[in-house]
Amino acid sequence: MVNMENYEELMLLAADGELGDEELAQLQEFIKQHPELENEWKLYMATRLQPDETLVYTAKETLLKKETKTITFGKWWMYAAAACLAILIAIPLLRTGEEIKPADEIVQTKTTISEPPIKTEPASPENKPGPTETSEAVAKTGLATQLPRVKKPVTAQPVKAIQQVQPTPPQSEPMVAEVTPKPVAEPQSPPAQPSVVAVVEEPVHVKPATPRTHQDAEKEMFAWMPVDEHKKKGLNDLSVAITDKVEKVKEIKNKIRNADVSFKIGRSELFTVKF
Amino acid sequence: MEVNDYNACVHQWSDALFRFAYKCTGNEEDARDIVQGSFEVLWQKKEDVILGKEKAFLFQVAYRQSIDNFRKKKRITYKEELEHSDVYSQRNHDLKQVLDRALAQLDEQSRGLVLLKDYEGYKYEEIAVITGLTETQVKVYLHRARKVLKNYLVSVENII
Numbered sequence: 001m002v003n004m005e006n007y008e009e010l011m012l013l014a015a016d017g018e019l020g021d022e023e024l025a026q027l028q029e030f031i032k033q034h035p036e037l038e039n040e041w042k043l044y045m046a047t048r049l050q051p052d053e054t055l056v057y058t059a060k061e062t063l064l065k066k067e068t069k070t071i072t073f074g075k076w077w078m079y080a081a082a083a084c085l086a087i088l089i090a091i092p093l094l095r096t097g098e099e100i101k102p103a104d105e106i107v108q109t110k111t112t113i114s115e116p117p118i119k120t121e122p123a124s125p126e127n128k129p130g131p132t133e134t135s136e137a138v139a140k141t142g143l144a145t146q147l148p149r150v151k152k153p154v155t156a157q158p159v160k161a162i163q164q165v166q167p168t169p170p171q172s173e174p175m176v177a178e179v180t181p182k183p184v185a186e187p188q189s190p191p192a193q194p195s196v197v198a199v200v201e202e203p204v205h206v207k208p209a210t211p212r213t214h215q216d217a218e219k220e221m222f223a224w225m226p227v228d229e230h231k232k233k234g235l236n237d238l239s240v241a242i243t244d245k246v247e248k249v250k251e252i253k254n255k256i257r258n259a260d261v262s263f264k265i266g267r268s269e270l271f272t273v274k275f
Numbered sequence: 276m277e278v279n280d281y282n283a284c285v286h287q288w289s290d291a292l293f294r295f296a297y298k299c300t301g302n303e304e305d306a307r308d309i310v311q312g313s314f315e316v317l318w319q320k321k322e323d324v325i326l327g328k329e330k331a332f333l334f335q336v337a338y339r340q341s342i343d344n345f346r347k348k349k350r351i352t353y354k355e356e357l358e359h360s361d362v363y364s365q366r367n368h369d370l371k372q373v374l375d376r377a378l379a380q381l382d383e384q385s386r387g388l389v390l391l392k393d394y395e396g397y398k399y400e401e402i403a404v405i406t407g408l409t410e411t412q413v414k415v416y417l418h419r420a421r422k423v424l425k426n427y428l429v430s431v432e433n434i435i
Contacts, residue, residue, distance in 0.1 A: 009418075012417075012418045012421055012422075015421055016392055016399075016414075016417055016418075016421075017392075017396070018398070018399065040425075043425045043428055043429060044421060044425055046370060046374075046425075046428060047374070047377075047421045047424040047425050047428065048393050049374060049378070049389060049390065049393035049394060050371070050393070051291070051294055051393075051394045052294060052371075055290070055293060055294045055297055056290045056293065057289040057290050057292070057293035057307070057310055059307070060285055060286065060289050062311070063285045063289060063310075063311065063314045064282050064285055065278050065281055065282060065318060066278070067278045067279070068278075
């Protein structure tokens with residue numbers, strides 16, 4: 001309801017555009033009924049400003065932004081985890097290539113023939129070793145440089161060399177006692193002892209004095225093994241295959257050493273690791 | 276907000292923002308600075324601005340910068356416009372120019388409220404959000420400003 005107490009407030013609301021249609025109609029009706037308020041009504045409506053459309057901002061191009069390609073790393077932690085995993089996988093490969101070496105060391109089984117205690121005595125006619133003993137001593141000393149031997153039954157050979165795998169010292173002594181007085185030890189076979197293969201095997205890591213191939217060493221290693229021939233061939237083939245794999249890993253390692261490893265997602269390169 | 280949305284805001288609101296800043300400061304260079312500053316803030320806050328509220332955000336920044344600009348300079352004049360206008364005359368009853376002078380009589384806050392109301396058509400509650408005032412305060416300050424403008428128009432009419 002418009003009255004003389006509230007007409008000015010309604011005029012101000014109308015000038016602000018906050019008056020509803022019904023209230024505006026009531027106000028206009030009230031003004032018609034009171035013509036002295038007409039001029040005031042026009043002045044309030046004249047206070048409404050109109051935007052000057054001629055005023056424009058002429059440097060819009062300085063405000064514009066250019067589109068740029070951005071790679072969002074919302075889940076950056078996933079990419080970081082993938083990079084760490086890749087590095088962890090690469091490190092063992094590099095180290096494996098360094099650790100794997102060609103079989104330079106040859107595992108030999110040393111065939112030792114235990115001797116009766118005629119060892120370090122000075123040479124004397126009595127203790128002069130016979131030809132058989134000599135050959136045994138040579139064989140013994142030459143084991144370090146000789147190839148592993150196939151077990152050979154020692155029968156009527158150097159009598160002193162013949163001894164059981166688990167010899168009993170008392171048995172050897174009598175033999176020694178028998179031999180020493182003679183300048184040339186005659187081969188004597190133990191009276192009631194069958195021919196015994198005296199073999200004491202000890203795996204010894206011996207470095208070859210002369211350079212030879214890995215395959216040769218393997219063949220020699222397999223040769224003395226107490227397995228069938230066809231199994232030896234299989235073992236040899238397996239050895240060859242393993243050697244090939246080792247060589248391939250070494251090649252990969254060398255390639256990695258001479259190249260840079262770059263990590264990419266799609267076509268975007270994240271980072272490069274230089275070895 | 277993407278780059279395309281930002282550039283659309285530049286094309287759509289830069290003119291209106293410039294007019295508002297120009298009427299608030301009375302100086303074209305200051306108005307350009309305000310416009311550039313407002314859009315720069317919009318770009319920096321592009322992730323925080325709600326789509327559809329870019330205009331209100333821009334005018335909010337421009338209003339605050341115009342208030343700061345006025346407080347730095349402590350005065351506002353339309354001297355440049357008056358001196359460079361070929362059609363200006365003391366006896367010119369052009370309502371627009373009279374209103375511009377009347378607008379200069381208002382304080383910076385009331386002037387901004389009137390411009391937001393008449394130039395951009397914001398409601399009381401929207402002006403309250405932009406200016407940081409309450410809706411009641413906006414209503415009271417606007418009514419006071421309109422009375423000042425009306426009385427200035429009456430005084431001009433009386434002089435003429």
